[in-house]
Amino acid sequence: MRLHYLELILFSTYAELRAERARSYLGVLWWIIEPAMNMAVYYLVFAIVLKTSQPDYIPFLLIGLTLWQWFKSCVSHGGYAIWQSLPLVRQVKVPVQVFPSVQVLADTVKFVFILALLLLILWGYGYAPNWAYLALVPVLLVELVFAAAIAYLFAAALPFLPDLRFVIEQVLQVTMFMSGVVFALDVVPVAWRGVFMLNPIAVLIDAGRGILMHGLWPNWSALGVVALISLALYAFASGLIAHLTPRYVKLPA
Amino acid sequence: MTAPVIAMENVGIAFNAQVRIGAPRFWALEDVSLTLNRGERLGVIGRNGAGKSTLLRTLAGIIEPDRGRITRAPVTCQLLSLAVGFMLHLSGRDNAVLSGLLLGLRRREIEKRLPAIHEFSELGDFFEQPISTYSTGMLARLGFSVAMQVEPEVLLIDEVLSVGDADFAKKSGAALRARIHGGTTVVFVSHSDAQIREVCDRALWIEHGRSVMQGDVDDVLRAYHARAPQTAAA
Numbered sequence: 160m161r162l163h164y165l166e167l168i169l170f171s172t173y174a175e176l177r178a179e180r181a182r183s184y185l186g187v188l189w190w191i192i193e194p195a196m197n198m199a200v201y202y203l204v205f206a207i208v209l210k211t212s213q214p215d216y217i218p219f220l221l222i223g224l225t226l227w228q229w230f231k232s233c234v235s236h237g238g239y240a241i242w243q244s245l246p247l248v249r250q251v252k253v254p255v256q257v258f259p260s261v262q263v264l265a266d267t268v269k270f271v272f273i274l275a276l277l278l279l280i281l282w283g284y285g286y287a288p289n290w291a292y293l294a295l296v297p298v299l300l301v302e303l304v305f306a307a308a309i310a311y312l313f314a315a316a317l318p319f320l321p322d323l324r325f326v327i328e329q330v331l332q333v334t335m336f337m338s339g340v341v342f343a344l345d346v347v348p349v350a351w352r353g354v355f356m357l358n359p360i361a362v363l364i365d366a367g368r369g370i371l372m373h374g375l376w377p378n379w380s381a382l383g384v385v386a387l388i389s390l391a392l393y394a395f396a397s398g399l400i401a402h403l404t405p406r407y408v409k410l411p412a
Numbered sequence: 413m414t415a416p417v418i419a420m421e422n423v424g425i426a427f428n429a430q431v432r433i434g435a436p437r438f439w440a441l442e443d444v445s446l447t448l449n450r451g452e453r454l455g456v457i458g459r460n461g462a463g464k465s466t467l468l469r470t471l472a473g474i475i476e477p478d479r480g481r482i483t484r485a486p487v488t489c490q491l492l493s494l495a496v497g498f499m500l501h502l503s504g505r506d507n508a509v510l511s512g513l514l515l516g517l518r519r520r521e522i523e524k525r526l527p528a529i530h531e532f533s534e535l536g537d538f539f540e541q542p543i544s545t546y547s548t549g550m551l552a553r554l555g556f557s558v559a560m561q562v563e564p565e566v567l568l569i570d571e572v573l574s575v576g577d578a579d580f581a582k583k584s585g586a587a588l589r590a591r592i593h594g595g596t597t598v599v600f601v602s603h604s605d606a607q608i609r610e611v612c613d614r615a616l617w618i619e620h621g622r623s624v625m626q627g628d629v630d631d632v633l634r635a636y637h638a639r640a641p642q643t644a645a646a
Contacts, residue, residue, distance in 0.1 A: 167513040174502055174510050181501035181542060250493050251514050252473045321431060405476040408469075409427045 168257055172264040179265075190269045191276060198224050205341050213343060218281055218372055223340040225277045226364050229270040230306045231331050236262040237310025238327055241400075241407065242317040248407050255407055256400050259314040263307045281371055289374035297386075298366045298377060305359050305389035311396035318407055338364055359385040416447040417487055417566060417597055418471060423480035424621075425466055440466040442621035443480070448566070453598040455612030455629060457636055463621040464601040468568045471599060487597075490515065490564035492588075494575065495555035504539040504546075505530075508558050515562045525561045532587075533557035534580070552576045556584050566597045573607060605633055 180186040198221060205211045205220065213219065240258035241248075248255055282288070317323050335341075338360040347355055355361055362385045366377035425441040441463045448454055448471075456464050469475045470482065472491045497514040498507045508529050512522035530539050533553040543551060552575040569592075574585030592598050592611055600611050608615060608629060615632035617625045619639075625632050 163513075163516070163518055166519045170510060170513055170519065174499055174506060177506065178499050178501040247497055247514070249469070249474065250491070250496055252516075253514060319431065408475050409425075411428055411430055 164254060164257060167253070168260050168264065171257065171261040172268070175261055175265045176268060190272050194225070194228055194273050195276070197228065201341055211342070215372060218284055218286060219343070219368060220341060221277055221280060222368050222371055223338075223364050225270075225273055226302065226367050227335055227338060227340045227360065228273070229266065230302060230309075230360055231335070232266040232269070233263045233306035234310050234313060234331060235327060236266055237307070238313030238317060239324070240310075241314045242321065245318060245407060245410065245412070249412070254401075255404055256311070256397060259310045259400075260307070263303070263310050267303060278371075286372055289370075291370045291374045291376050294366070294370055294377050297382065298363055298370070301382065301386045301389055302360075302363045304393050305363070305385070308389055308392035308396045311393070311400055315396060315399045315403055318410055319403075334358070334360065337361070340364065356381070359388055415485065417450050418446075418448040418482065418484045418489070420444055420446045420470070420477075421481045421483075423470065423477045423482055425463075425470060425475055426478045439621055441470065441477075444618060444621065444623045445480075446616055446623060446626060448597060448599065450597055451595055452614060453592065453600065453612045455608035455615040456599060456601045456618065457603075457608060457615060457632070458618040462618045464618060465570055466621075467618065468570055468599060468601055471566070472568055487565040488516070489566040489568065490562055491568045491570065492559055492572065494559050494572070495551060496559075498543060498551075498555070500544040501542050503541060504533070504535055504543055504554050507543055507554065511555075511558045512561060515559070517562060522561070529554075529557045529561060532560070549577050549580070553580055553584075556580075560584075560587055560591070563591075564596075566599070567591065569598065569600045571602055573611075608633065 183189055185192065201220060201224060202217065206216055237259035240262045241255050244255070244258040247253070278288075313323065313327060337355055337358055339347075339355065344352060344355050344361060344365070356365075362378075362381050366382060369375035369377060423441055423444045424439055426437040426439050429436050429438050444463070444467060446454070456467060458464050466475065468491055470477065472489055473484075474491070493515070496511050498511060502510065505526065508526060509519070509522050512525070513519065517525075533539070533550075533556075535550060535554060538546065538550060543554065546554070556575045569588075573588055574581040576584060589611075592600075598611070600608070602608050602611075612629055614627065615629045616623060617632050617636050625635055
């Protein structure tokens with residue numbers, strides 16, 4: 160039974176990516192071009208127009224945006240997934256957790272391409288590979304679990320509160336500025352800094368920058384706390400979806 | 413006599429009328445009881461909105477009852493659903509796999525059945541093309557061919573006995589009738605007396621979400637029409 164759902168998730172992810180590729184003229188190239196354009200916009204605004212004077216600002220910004228966009232797309236796509244699959248949920252008996260999982264996986268596949276591009280750029284800038292790269296594995300795994308957990312939470316609630324659609328983007332926007340994606344958290348007043356570092360994404364991005372730019376191992380205790388929070392949220396969100404499952408099919412079309 | 417495959421006792425199903433705080437619920441099924449025995453072919457009759465489709469989805473396990481009880485033997489039970497989960501930009505082959513997975517087949521089971529799906533659907537080279545290029549008839553053929561590969565122990569059918577243009581309708585109708593009369597347990601919803609008589613050996617009449625009568629096909633049809641003489645026999 161379990162294996163069957165795994166097969167369903169994997170094939171649906173393949174189908175999702177394949178369909179997305181077929182929907183545009185440039186296909187897979189968009190997986191790279193779209194985030195690259197997004198990065199270019201931030202670069203233009205913060206590095207050129209606002210003349211952010213921080214040293215190493217370009218790698219700093221690119222790493223932050225790469226890790227952030229992965230999280231953001233998981234949450235915004237995954238968050239809609241159950242709501243958009245309601246017609247299917249009415250037709251067949253299928254565990255609804257499949258739908259947000261497929262979106263998170265599809266966005267993770269795309270993230271791998273962007274990560275590869277990021278590494279090439281960093282190496283080009285002279286930030287050489289180092290042993291701390293090993294720590295990318297736990298950092299990225301924790302981010303995946305955290306992103307999936309938040310995606311599940313929105314996915315669980317959205318069918319009952321379609322109004323959340325108007326909220327998700329705003330919440331993500333605010334979270335981005337609170338995660339130190341475009342500016343270093345050092346510029347945040349000391350009194351606020353503690354609050355900002357409670358944000359799991361801020362911790363993960365910070366760890367990513369340490370590894371990729373300075374060859375620093377992450378702060379394991381901070382990462383451990385984030386991992387625990389992520390796992391707890393993941394378990395809670397999965398349980399919530401399972402608990403609500405009988406009710407999705409009874410929502411009006 | 414052996415235990416029934418599925419038994420429903422005073423089952424009620426409520427839907428949310430709207431997505432809004434405090435929105436009222438309405439009862440699509442109020443009080444339905446039925447027993448389904450192995451190998452039996454049960455016909456469900458009733459007017460539009462009587463709750464026939466809701467009943468089928470409840471039997472399929474898609475909807476859980478809000479009151480009453482449903483007990484089922486460990487059997488696979490599937491609604492005959494066409495084109496489930498089809499994605500426009502995928503090929504016929506990929507859609508067959510996707511749909512099969514959604515209908516509960518394992519990946520290797522579908523892979524094994526792909527040649528049969530390809531052949532039955534008569535799609536030829538189009539099988540490898542995106543279904544966005546298909547005509548309505550081709551889509552119906554693919555949908556039916558995939559659905560027929562799922563072989564549940566209890567088959568639930570909502571009206572549809574055949575699909576597609578004249579030729580394929582004959583072929584699909586024959587295939588489905590062969591399945592129905594091949595010993596599968598069947599629940600069949602229809603507005604047509606003729607189809608109910610042809611397919612079923614027992615009938616259930618539901619009215620406003622309540623089971624009114626269950627028994628011999630002719631007895632139930634006679635009682636149904638006696639209550640509502642204006643209902644034309646198809």
